[in-house]
Structure formats: C-alpha cells, structure tokens
Amino acid sequence: MNKIKQNLPAFPILGYLLLLVGIPLLLVVILSFLSRDSLGNIIFEFTPDNYRKMLDPVYLRVFLNSFSLALFTGVITLLVGYPVAYFTAGLDNKRRSLVILLIMMPFWISSLLRTYGWIILLGKEGLINNILMFFKIIDQPLNMMYKFGTVLTGTAYMLVPFMIISIYNSVDKLDRSLLEASYDLGGGKWKTFFNITLPLTIPGIARGFTLVFIPALGLYYISDLLGGGNTMFLGNLINNMATRGRNRPLASAFAVVMILLVILVLFIYGRVTKSSKESLYQ
Amino acid sequence: MNEQLLSIININKYFGKSHILKDVTLDIKDGEFITLLGPSGCGKTTILRCIAGLESIDSGDILLYGESIKDLAPNKRNVNTVFQNYALFPHLNVYDNIAYGPRIKKSMGEGEIKKSVAEMLELVQMQGYEKRMTHQLSGGQRQRIAIARALINKPDILLLDEPLGALDLKLRKYMQTELAHLQKQAETTFIYVTHDQEEALNMSDRIVVMNEGVVQQVGTPGDIYNNSKNLFVAGFIGDRNIKEVKVLQKKGDFCSVKLGNSVIYIKPDRSLVDHDKCSEMETAVLAVHMDKMKISHEEVPNSLYGQITFVHYAGSQIKTEVDVDGELLTVIEYQNDYGSYSIGDKVYVSCEETGALLLPKEDTTGRGQDE
Amino acid sequence: MNIKQKKIRIFYLSLFFIILYVPVLSVVLYSFNDSSSTAYWAGFTLDWYRQLFNDRVIFESFKVSIEVALLTSVLSAIIGTASAIISVYVTKKTEKAMNGLMFLPLIVPEVALGISLLIFFSELKLPFGIFTLVISHSLFCVPYVHIMVVLRLKEINISIIEAAKDLGATRWQIIKTILLPLVMPSTLTASLLALAMSLDDVIISTYMAGPTTTTLPVHIFSMMRVGVTPKVNALCTLFLAGTFLLIGLNQIAGTKGGNIIEFEQKQIR
Numbered sequence: 064m065n066k067i068k069q070n071l072p073a074f075p076i077l078g079y080l081l082l083l084v085g086i087p088l089l090l091v092v093i094l095s096f097l098s099r100d101s102l103g104n105i106i107f108e109f110t111p112d113n114y115r116k117m118l119d120p121v122y123l124r125v126f127l128n129s130f131s132l133a134l135f136t137g138v139i140t141l142l143v144g145y146p147v148a149y150f151t152a153g154l155d156n157k158r159r160s161l162v163i164l165l166i167m168m169p170f171w172i173s174s175l176l177r178t179y180g181w182i183i184l185l186g187k188e189g190l191i192n193n194i195l196m197f198f199k200i201i202d203q204p205l206n207m208m209y210k211f212g213t214v215l216t217g218t219a220y221m222l223v224p225f226m227i228i229s230i231y232n233s234v235d236k237l238d239r240s241l242l243e244a245s246y247d248l249g250g251g252k253w254k255t256f257f258n259i260t261l262p263l264t265i266p267g268i269a270r271g272f273t274l275v276f277i278p279a280l281g282l283y284y285i286s287d288l289l290g291g292g293n294t295m296f297l298g299n300l301i302n303n304m305a306t307r308g309r310n311r312p313l314a315s316a317f318a319v320v321m322i323l324l325v326i327l328v329l330f331i332y333g334r335v336t337k338s339s340k341e342s343l344y345q
Numbered sequence: 346m347n348e349q350l351l352s353i354i355n356i357n358k359y360f361g362k363s364h365i366l367k368d369v370t371l372d373i374k375d376g377e378f379i380t381l382l383g384p385s386g387c388g389k390t391t392i393l394r395c396i397a398g399l400e401s402i403d404s405g406d407i408l409l410y411g412e413s414i415k416d417l418a419p420n421k422r423n424v425n426t427v428f429q430n431y432a433l434f435p436h437l438n439v440y441d442n443i444a445y446g447p448r449i450k451k452s453m454g455e456g457e458i459k460k461s462v463a464e465m466l467e468l469v470q471m472q473g474y475e476k477r478m479t480h481q482l483s484g485g486q487r488q489r490i491a492i493a494r495a496l497i498n499k500p501d502i503l504l505l506d507e508p509l510g511a512l513d514l515k516l517r518k519y520m521q522t523e524l525a526h527l528q529k530q531a532e533t534t535f536i537y538v539t540h541d542q543e544e545a546l547n548m549s550d551r552i553v554v555m556n557e558g559v560v561q562q563v564g565t566p567g568d569i570y571n572n573s574k575n576l577f578v579a580g581f582i583g584d585r586n587i588k589e590v591k592v593l594q595k596k597g598d599f600c601s602v603k604l605g606n607s608v609i610y611i612k613p614d615r616s617l618v619d620h621d622k623c624s625e626m627e628t629a630v631l632a633v634h635m636d637k638m639k640i641s642h643e644e645v646p647n648s649l650y651g652q653i654t655f656v657h658y659a660g661s662q663i664k665t666e667v668d669v670d671g672e673l674l675t676v677i678e679y680q681n682d683y684g685s686y687s688i689g690d691k692v693y694v695s696c697e698e699t700g701a702l703l704l705p706k707e708d709t710t711g712r713g714q715d716e
Numbered sequence: 717m718n719i720k721q722k723k724i725r726i727f728y729l730s731l732f733f734i735i736l737y738v739p740v741l742s743v744v745l746y747s748f749n750d751s752s753s754t755a756y757w758a759g760f761t762l763d764w765y766r767q768l769f770n771d772r773v774i775f776e777s778f779k780v781s782i783e784v785a786l787l788t789s790v791l792s793a794i795i796g797t798a799s800a801i802i803s804v805y806v807t808k809k810t811e812k813a814m815n816g817l818m819f820l821p822l823i824v825p826e827v828a829l830g831i832s833l834l835i836f837f838s839e840l841k842l843p844f845g846i847f848t849l850v851i852s853h854s855l856f857c858v859p860y861v862h863i864m865v866v867l868r869l870k871e872i873n874i875s876i877i878e879a880a881k882d883l884g885a886t887r888w889q890i891i892k893t894i895l896l897p898l899v900m901p902s903t904l905t906a907s908l909l910a911l912a913m914s915l916d917d918v919i920i921s922t923y924m925a926g927p928t929t930t931t932l933p934v935h936i937f938s939m940m941r942v943g944v945t946p947k948v949n950a951l952c953t954l955f956l957a958g959t960f961l962l963i964g965l966n967q968i969a970g971t972k973g974g975n976i977i978e979f980e981q982k983q984i985r
Contacts, residue, residue, distance in 0.1 A: 070810045072802045076795070077810075080817035083855060087832035088824070094835060147732050150725040165733055171959050172740060173916050175933055176952040179940055180739025183746060186944060188755035190742050220739070281825030284918050288940055298827045305831045305923075315835070318828040325823060399878050419881040432879035436897045446883040449893065498883065 088322075095316035105312065113316035122300075126320075129297035132215060132286075133279035137272045139219045140226040144271070148230035149260075152237075163231075166224050174221060178285050181217050182208070185289075209291035217285040222278055226271035233267020234260070266336050273332040277325050297321055350375040350534055351396070351502060356405030358391055365391050367558040369405075373502070373536060378528045380537040380545040383555035384581070389538045393504045396536065397426045409501060425495035426504045430511070431487045433479040439466075439490055440475040446498040465493035468530065485516050492524075496531055505537045509544065521547050542582050546570060554578050576704050579632040586638070586674050589706070590631045600703060602631060605670025607649045611696070613703040630704045636677040637700030640665055640686065641693045648695035649674070656686045667694050744956065747949035764950040774935065774951065781932040784846060784921075785914040788853040793907040795854065796861025801895055803862075804869060805887075818862060821855040829855070830923040837924075845926035852924045853917060857910035861903065868902035869895065908966045912959065 095113055098106050116122065151162045169177060184190045185207040192204040207213060237260065245255040283298025290296070297317065304314035351373040358366040366388045373379055381389035394400040396407060398419030407415045414422050425446070434442050443462045447453040453461065466472045469489035479487060488508055495503055505524075509517045525548045528535045539545055545552050546566040554561040554569060554577075562574045573579035580587055590602040599610050611631070641648070651669035658664075658680070665676045665686055674694055686692070747765070751758035768774060799818065803811045821829055833852050842848060872895070880890045921931045932955075939948050 066807060070806045073799075073806045073810050073814055076799045076802060076814060077817065079795070080814070080820075083833075083836075083851060084817055084820050087829075087836035088820075090835050090839065091828065091832040143732070146728055150729055153725070162729065165736075169736065169740075171912065171963055173933065173952065173955050173959070175918060175936055175940065176743055176955060177739060179948065179952060180741075180743045182940070182944055183742045183949075184739055188753050193755065220736075223736075277823070277825070281827050281919075283827055284937060288937075298825070301827050301831060302922075305834065311831070311835060314831055318831055321825055322828050325825060329823070397882055399881070419878075420884045420886060424882075426879070426882045428875045428879055430873070430875055432873065432875040434876060434879075434894065436894075445880070445885075445893075449880075449889055450884040494883070 091315045091318055094312050095319045097312045099310055099312055113313045114320075116313065117316065117320065125295050125297055125300050128211070128295065129280055132211070132218060132296060133276045135215055136219045136222060136279040137226075137275050139215070140223040140275050141230075141268065141272065143219070144223050144226040145230055145268075148227045148234055148267075151227075151231055152234040166227055169224055174282075175284065177221060178217050178288050181213070181220065181289060185213060185216075208289065211290075213289040214286045214296070217289045218279050218282060221282065221285060222275045225274040225278075229271030229274055230264060230267040233264040233270075237263055269332055269335045273328060276328055280321060280324060349373075350410065351536075352406075352408040352411075353392070353396070354406045354408065356392075356395060356402045356407065358388075358395065358400065359403050365558050366395075366402075369558070369560055371553060371560065371563070373534060374551075376532060376534055377550040378525065378535045378537065378548060379551045379553065380539060380549040381553050381555060382539060382542060382545040382581075383561075384540055386557075387555040388558040389540075389553075389555050390506055393426070393506055393536065393538050396502070397424055397504055398422050399426075423498075423501045424504060425498055425500040425502075426506065427488070427491045427495050427508050429506045429508065431491040431508075433487055433490060433494070435479055437479075438475065439471070439477050439479070439482075442479065442490060443494045443497055445494065450498075452498075461497050462493075465497045468496070468527065469493045484512050485520060488512070488520070492527070496533065500533065502534045502536055503531075505535060507539050509539075509541075517544075524548060546582075554581065556581075573632070573702060576630060576632075579702055579704065584635045584675075584677065585632045585702075586635060587630060587632050588672055588674070589628055592627055592629050592703075602629070602703070604631065604649060605672045607669060609647050609649060609696075611701040611703065612698050613701055628706050630706055632702040632704060633696050634700050635664075635675050637697045638674070638676045639695050639697075640667065640676050640678065641695070642690065643693070645693045645695050648693040650691070650693055653686050653688055653690045653692060656688060667692060669694065740956070743949050744953045747946055747953045749946055749949075752946060753944075764946040765954075767947055768950050768954070771947075774932070777930050777932045777935040780846070780849075780929050781915055784849045784853060784931060785911050787846070787850045788857055788914040789907045789911040791850060792854045792857035792861050792910040793903050796858045796906060797865050797896075797899060797903045799858070800862050800865035800869060800899070801891060803866060818859050822859055826919040830920050833920070834923040843926060844924060845929045848924045848926070849921060849929070849931065852920050853914045854910075856917075856920070857913055860909055860913070861906040864902045864906040864909075865899050868899045872898055905966065908962060912962055915958075 094105070096109050096111065098108070098110055098112055100106055117126075147166070151159060151166070154162060182189070186192070187204045187206065187208070189207075191207070192201075195201045196204065241259055241263070242255055245259050250258065281298050283296060283302055286296040286299055290299075301314050301317045301321070304310045304317070349372055351371075353369060353371040353373075356366055356369050357364070369388070369392060371392075381392060383389050391400060395402050398414070398417060398421075402415055405415075406413050409423070414424075434445065437445065440462055443465055444458050447458050447461065462475070463472070466474065469492055471486060471489055471493070474482070474486070474490075479490070482490065491508070492503075492505075508524075509520050512520060521544055524535075524537075537545075537548065546569075549566060551563060551565055552569050553563045556577050562569060562578045564572075569578065569582050573582060576587070579585055588604055590604045593601040593603055593608065595601075598612050600613060601608055601610050639645075640653075649667075649669045651667040651674070653665055654668045654673070655666035656663065661680055663678050663680055663686070665678070667674050667676060676694060748760050748762070749757055750761035750763065799814060803814055806814075824832075830852075833848070837844065837848050876894065877890060880894050885893065916933060917931070918933045918937055921934050922937070925931060925934055936948060936951060936955075939945070939951075
C-alpha cells in the first residue's frame with residue numbers, strides 16, 4: 064500500500080519517541096496504581112490507594128499551594144509584563160530590537176543563577192537588608208526568605224519573559240488603524256485601551272498565562288532554594304517521595320495528577336482561543 | 346527536422362472540482378519554437394507542467410517520439426524546464442548550477458562537464474561567471490544561467506514558463522530576440538508559455554491560443570493575427586474594434602453590413618469563416634484591426650460617417666476615437682502620414698478591404714483547426 | 717505620543733530592567749567580595765575563583781556537563797534534522813503523530829518526565845550516567861531542532877525542488893544535494909541552542925545522574941542548598957561568561973541561518 068511506503072521513513076523516529084517518551088509515561092501511570100512494601104519493593108497489585116491518599120488534608124494543602132503559586136505567578140507576570148510588552152511595541156525599530164534582546168537575555172542565563180540571585184538579595188545578610196540598614200530605614204534585618212512570597216517572587220521573576228513575549232506578539236499584530244479610528248471617534252487613551260487594545264490582545268494574554276502557569280507548577284528548584292522546608296509544593300513533594308521517600312508509586316500518582324492538571328490547562332487554553340489561529344508552540 | 350516530436354492527446358486535468366484542461370490535443374514538431382498563449386488561468390502553464398511531469402494528467406496521453414511518458418517521473422523524462430522565477434540553487438555557484446544535471450545523472454565525467462559548461466556559458470554569453478553566486482546576478486543574467494542549466498542536458502524539449510515576466514520592458518524586448526536566436530542555435534524544440542501576445546508573435550514559429558482550458562486556435566503568427574478563427578482569438582490578438590452588426594446582403598465575395606445607421610461593404614475571408622453561417626438579416630460580429638482603418642476629412646466611398654470624440658498621441662501613433670451613430674470606433678494611424686485631428690471634427694472612417702473579419706455571433710469558444 | 721507618556725515609558729522599562737538584572741549582577745558582584753558573607757563588602761578579590769580552579773569535584777562535574785552537552789547537541793541535531801525532513805514527505809496523520817510525541821517532553825513538567833525516565837531506566841537495569849543523561853537531554857532538545865529546521869524548510873521555494881527533479885534528481889539526491897545544504901545553518905544554530913539547554917538543565921539531570929557522574933548544574937544546586945558561599949557566586953559568574961561566549965559565537969556563525977535570538981522570537985510566535 065502506498066501510504067505505508069510513504070510513512071516508512073517516519074517509523075524509526077516514531078519508535079524512538081514511543082520508546083523514550085510513551086513507555087516511561089505509561090510506566091508512571093501503571094506504577095501509580097501499585098504500592099510498595101516496607102522494604103521499598105513494588106507490590107504488583109492494582110490499587111487506587113495512592114489516589115485516595117491524596118485526599119489527605121496535608122496533600123491537599125500542597126495542591127493548593129502549587130495551584131495558588133501558579134495562579135499568582137500568572138497574575139503578577141501579567142500585571143508587570145503587560146506594560147513592558149505594550150511599551151516595547153511602541154518603540155522604534157532600533158530601540159525595540161535592543162529591548163527585546165534584553166528581555167530575551169535571561170533565557171540564556173542559568174536558571175539556577177537567576178534564582179540564587181534572590182537568595183543574595185533577600186537573605187538576612189542580603190543586599191536589600193544591607194542597603195535598608197545602611198540608610199537606617201530599618202534597624203533589624205527583614206525576614207524575607209523561606210516564605211510563600213519568596214517562592215512567588217522567584218517564580219514570577221523566572222517566567223515573566225514568557226508572558227512579555229506572548230503579549231508583545233499580540234500587541235505587535237494589532238492593527239494601528241483600529242486605534243486611530245477609536246481616537247478619531249472621540250475615545251480617550253484609557254477608553255481605547257480598555258475597549259480595543261485589551262480585548263484584542265486576549266489571545267496573547269491567554270497564551271502568556273498558559274506558558275507561565277504550566278512551568279510554575281513544576282519548577283521545584285525555586286521552591287527548594289527559596290522556600291526551604293516550610294512550604295511544600297507539588298514538585299518538591301514528587302521529588303522527595305521519589306528519591307528520599309522511596310515511595311515511587313505514590314510519587315507516580317502525584318506526577319499523573321500533575322500531568323492531568325497540565326492537560327486541563329491546555330484544554331482550557333484551547334477553548335479560550337478557539338477563534339484565534341495561534342498555537343502554543345508554533 | 347519537422348517530424349512529430351511530441352503528441353499531446355486528449356488530456357484532461359482537474360484540480361479538485363475545477364476542470365483545468367479540457368480534452369487538449371496538440372502536436373509539437375521537432376525543432377520548432379511554439380508558444381502557448383492565453384490569459385491567466387487558461388491552462389497553458391498546466392500543460393507545460395504536465396509535459397515536464399510535475400503534474401499528473403487525469404486522462405489522455407503524452408507521447409514523446411511515439412512513446413508514452415505520462416507515467417514517467419520528472420527526473421526520468423528527457424525534458425527540461427526554465428522556471429518563471431529561474432529556481433537557481435542558491436547555495437551553488439554558477440558553474441555548479443549548470444553542472445547539476447549531468448552530475449546528478451552521472452551522464453558525463455568531470456572533464457566533459459567542464460567543457461560542456463564552458464560551451465553553455467558561451468551560448469548564453471556569460472563566460473567568466475563560473476564562480477559567481479546566484480544572488481550576485483541580475484534578473485536577465487539569472488535567466489540565462491537557468492537556460493544554460495537546462496540546455497546542457499541536451500533535452501528533447503525545453504519548456505519555458507513565462508521566463509521574461511520579471512524583466513523590465515527594454516530587457517524583455519532584447520531577450521525576446523536573443524531567445525529566438527538561441528533556439529535556432531541550440532537546435533532544440535522550445536515550448537514557450539506567455540500571456541503577452543506581442544512576445545508570442547515576435548518569437549514563435551507557431552502559436553497555440555488557449556482560453557479556459559480549451560485550445561482556441563493553432564497557427565503561425567500571421568495566421569493568428571490576420572485570420573482569427575473565433576471571437577476570443579480575434580479579441581485577444583491585436584487591437585481590434587469588435588462591434589455587432591446586422592448582415593444585410595451577401596453578393597459574391599462581398600457582404601453589406603449595417604453598423605448603427607451606416608452601411609458598408611466588406612470582403613471577409615471566405616476560406617476561414619463559414620460565410621454561409623452569417624445569413625442575411627441576422628446579427629453577426631465585425632472585427633477590424635484598429636490599424637487597418639483610415640480617417641479622412643473628405644468623403645470617401647464605402648465609409649462610415651461620424652464625429653471625433655477623443656484623440657491620443659502616443660509616440661509614433663495617433664489613436665482616434667470616432668463616434669459613429671452611438672458606436673465608438675478606435676482608429677490607429679501613424680503620425681507622419683496624416684494631419685491633425687480635433688475633437689468634434691466630422692470625419693469619414695473606412696477600412697481596408699481585407700482587414701475585416703465577420704464572425705457569427707454565437708461563436709465565442711469554438712475549436713480551432715490544426716494546420 | 718507626548719513627552720510625559722514617553723517619560724513614563726522610559727521610567728517603567730528602566731525600572732523593569734533594573735529589577736530584571738539586579739539579581740544577576742549581585743551574584744557577579746559578590747563573587748569578588750573578600751568575605752564569605754554578603755553582610756558587608758570587604759574588598760576586591762579573586763580568591764574564590766582560585767579556589768574554584770582547585771576544586772576537583774567541580775572540575776569533574778564540569779567535564780561531565782560538557783561531554784553530555786556536546787553529545788546531546790550532536791544527537792539532537794541528527795535526529796531533529798532527520799525528523800524535520802521526514803515530516804515533509806509523510807502523510808499529515810503521521811506528521812501529527814510525530815509532532816505530538818516529540819513535543820510531549822516539553823509539555824509534561826520536568827519533574828514528571830524525570831521520574832518517568834527514572835523508573836523506566838531503572839526497570840531496564842541500565843546504569844545511570846552519561847548515556848542516560850544524553851538520551852534524556854535529547855528528548856527536550858530534539859523538538860527545538862525539529863522546529864527550526866522545519867521553519868527553514870518551509871522557506872525553501874518549491875520551484876527549487878521541482879528544478880532539481882526536472883534536472884534528474886531522485887528524492888534521496890534532492891535531500892543530499894539541496895535540502896541538507898540549505899538547512900545546515902538552521903541545524904547548526906539549533907545545535908548551539910541544544911548545547912545551551914543541556915548545560916543549563918537541572919531537574920532531569922538530577923534524576924539521570926549516576927553515582928559518579930553529576931552534571932555541573934546539579935552540583936551547583938546542591939551547593940546552593942547548603943548556603944551562600946562566594947565560591948558558588950564565582951562559579952555562577954563563570955557560567956554566565958560562558959553563556960555570553962556561546963551567544964557571541966552564535967551571532968558570528970549564525971548570520972545565514974538566522975540567529976537564536978531571532979529564532980526565539982519566531983518560536984514564541
């Protein structure tokens with residue numbers, strides 16, 4: 064058959080991907096329905112126990128933490144990033160390229176470095192405390208580390224470029240004549256913004272939010288470094304369970320839930336932008 | 346030298362639901378320069394691509410030297426194409442572009458390739474350009490390299506898809522002569538596609554006029570120009586006045602027709618048009634070349650009387666519009682011969698005896714006759 | 717736009733960029749601090765850098781990182797380019813399947829991917845080390861190579877392919893003589909990207925590392941968890957310098973295929 068012959072070259076690639084992506088994920092799903100004995104060995108008996116354990120308030124708190132972290136990160140990056148994108152789009156070409164370069168540069172800087180920098184700034188002996196004490200604004204160092212807010216700051220800081228670029232693309236594509244028509248018809252700057260610009264850039268906002276929300280669920284090294292042991296997030300939980308906790312089945316269950324959450328977000332994104340032709344990765 | 350080289354037999358082609366080529370049949374002779382001429386969308390480029398093998402045909406056959414090639418892949422046909430945008434390989438220099446065909450087919454050794462490339466460059470007058478990259482060349486130069494790249498393979502037929510379209514007017518005119526010479530020198534059959542009738546008339550041994558997937562007429566430039574077989578060809582080739590007239594009387598070779606309120610006698614060519622189809626007292630279509638008409642201030646026998654509404658001086662030509670009983674006729678004359686015209690002048694318009702064509706009114710997409 | 721609005725714009729953007737780069741700059745700054753705490757500035761020193769160069773463990777993990785990154789880069793370039801070219805020739809359904817599977821590692825959170833590979837490789841009783849690192853790194857690098865090459869392929873005018881066919885080339889010859897040379901700049905740019913991403917990876921590398929093979933970021937991470945030491949600052953600063961070197965290289969080498977900055981803009985689009 065012609066079709067099989069045509070698709071033959073793709074088989075090795077598909078095989079490679081199925082083997083290294085499909086099967087591991089399948090194993091995770093399977094494992095999530097198994098359990099382990101006290102020595103850490105797997106008991107091959109189907110049980111939905113792991114999922115039941117998730118309803119424990121301790122674990123629910125973790126879900127809540129991660130979810131609210133991702134949500135707040137989205138909101139903060141949106142509020143901070145929208146003006147950046149908007150202003151950048153209004154610049155002339157030369158300056159605009161420079162600004163975009165500056166926005167993109169952090170992608171090239173090690174994510175550990177970027178997170179570590181906040182430890183330097185926010186620590187008890189950190190730069191911010193030093194400066195504040197130096198200017199006698201406070202006389203006791205502020206305790207800014209190992210809080211929810213710390214992790215939030217670090218995560219938002221890490222992900223804000225994604226939001227900015229998504230919004231920027233949306234703003235850039237705006238038809239200027241629409242704005243001019245609005246001014247022409249008597250709309251002021253703010254009215255034009257809320258009635259024309261904002262609604263038309265919703266695809267960009269949605270995409271930015273999605274590109275920020277999903278990683279925020281999983282960047283556990285940020286919560287590890289900035290959150291200490293106090294606040295537990297989903298990523299840390301999975302990591303701890305899989306390594307130190309030696310409870311791979313439970314970790315797998317949480318991983319499955321995490322993946323489902325991501326799929327849910329993507330699904331919502333698809334719904335929200337049904338009319339727009341943009342896709343997440345193209 | 347004039348045997349049948351390529352036969353296109355009853356081919357039909359569909360793009361989805363569109364019927365692009367409708368029962369097209371053509372014979373191409375060895376060594377000729379034949380042009381497929383027609384408006385955009387008439388199917389001329391599609392025929393070319395079918396011959397090259399870049400498109401498949403839905404029915405019919407294509408025979409090269411009597412053998413069917415319709416199922417052969419393009420790389421197996423001894424036919425080469427010069428593309429509209431030249432399609433030169435951007436990562437190869439001129440030499441490697443030209444050498445591509447022989448190298449890929451392993452038809453020549455490197456020594457022979459070197460000689461052939463030099464020959465080709467001489468043929469297209471681009472010696473010395475071997476090392477240049479294609480983006481360093483001008484449009485006209487790229488086109489010549491595209492031709493060299495095709496001809497080095499000694500194809501049975503060279504297909505050219507509107508190769509002069511991207512060039513400016515002066516260069517285009519120059520290249521038209523060059524291409525015609527080149528064809529004779531290379532002793533290869535050229536099948537040329539264009540929508541520019543002047544180009545076709547200038548360069549070709551024969552022209553195939555097409556419209557909407559149907560062959561309208563095949564003939565020499567002279568045939569097509571003077572003896573258009575149907576209304577489409579008459580309107581497409583040359584500048585003609587095309588007016589509905591009433592046929593009054595037929596007397597031997599002559600016909601009296603009524604245009605507006607005036608009557609003139611014309612002598613349409615019997616051998617081409619079915620004279621008897623234009624029966625008396627019926628409406629027909631009169632097609633007269635604008636430059637086969639004359640304007641005179643004094644009365645002249647067998648002329649139409651009217652008033653000048655517009656005069657346009659264009660270089661060596663004067664284009665005058667005359668209102669004859671509500672019908673507008675345009676006359677093209679050459680400056681040196683005649684005096685000046687003013688709007689409002691009352692004049693007499695006459696046409697050369699053999700310059701008029703009489704076509705039946707219904708005949709808009711008739712089929713042409715092969716020679 | 718009037719002066720006042722321009723001023724607001726400049727002010728906001730400047731403030732934003734200051735906040736964006738201050739954390740990074742403070743890391744660099746304190747790497748030169750002649751004191752092991754950030755409480756005060758004790759003077760300029762290169763001591764910490766000297767200590768770095770004497771640290772065997774760091775050096776070993778650096779070697780591992782480089783080795784893994786180079787191998788990942790090459791492997792991803794080959795697989796990604798091959799898959800891009802193949803995707804042009806197969807049916808739409810197969811193309812969708814390929815794309816779906818290929819981009820899955822990017823959508824799945826790294827933690828989940830990490831433990832799935834951890835389970836997979838340990839069930840297969842494979843030794844953890846360079847091999848597992850390279851394989852897992854390539855999983856998130858290949859999609860980028862694929863996309864960049866596909867973008868480049870789409871830019872190629874179809875009449876060039878037709879001309880090659882017309883002149884007698886078979887499909888494989890077209891790939892070899894036309895497609896590969898033309899996508900090479902994109903492949904190179906993408907491999908540099910893969911190199912950078914592999915060097916930077918933390919989460920997946922944590923799971924895939926072997927008992928004696930850890931990558932530099934994983935090592936740095938464990939150092940950071942212990943506390944702030946200027947040695948880490950110095951290490952980070954060197955890392956930063958290396959990154960800029962890579963960007964510089966890319967700018968020089970990538971003029972034909974479009975450089976990574978342009979690509980990232982296109983990609984996010």
